[in-house]
Amino acid sequence: MKLTAVNNTSFGQTAYENPVNRKTERNLAVLSSVGGSVAAGAIGAGVTTLFKKGWKVPGIVGGIVAAATLLLTLPAALYKTKVSSFTHEKQMDAFSREKDATSNILEQVNEQIKDEFVPLSEKVKNYSQVQMANNGKGALVTTAGA
Numbered sequence: 001m002k003l004t005a006v007n008n009t010s011f012g013q014t015a016y017e018n019p020v021n022r023k024t025e026r027n028l029a030v031l032s033s034v035g036g037s038v039a040a041g042a043i044g045a046g047v048t049t050l051f052k053k054g055w056k057v058p059g060i061v062g063g064i065v066a067a068a069t070l071l072l073t074l075p076a077a078l079y080k081t082k083v084s085s086f087t088h089e090k091q092m093d094a095f096s097r098e099k100d101a102t103s104n105i106l107e108q109v110n111e112q113i114k115d116e117f118v119p120l121s122e123k124v125k126n127y128s129q130v131q132m133a134n135n136g137k138g139a140l141v142t143t144a145g146a
Contacts, residue, residue, distance in 0.1 A: 018096075020089040022082070028079040033074045041066025105130060 045062025052058060067105050109130050 018089055018092050020085055020092055022085045022089070025081050025085045026078065029077045033070060033077045036068045036073060037070035040069040065146065102134065 026059055041062040041064075044065030045058040048058040048061040112118055112126060
């Protein structure tokens, strides 16, 4: 019996929903950049109040500092988030496909073990190959007809 992994995908679409949400990660990056910029603007306004009394000039300086900080940090944060979320998406795809393939192979071995027409030596051989690959995190290599 040849052990093969059953592919549960059709036309490149996965059979599960990927937990990585690019839109949410982008929104979080924007929110963190805005928060950091507001903090930098507040610090700039606070420092300006040491030299200038009133609220108008420190407010303008704080706004300028906040805008400059946002313009400098937001593009880098968006780029980093885009690359990071793409990488996480692909890692989750590979992880899920590996789990699906392992599950399918184990189901096939279980069905073979229950089949009374398959010789015991072949059952033991296939079961031990699957267990060695699973325990050692190695690759399961089988030959056709052997």
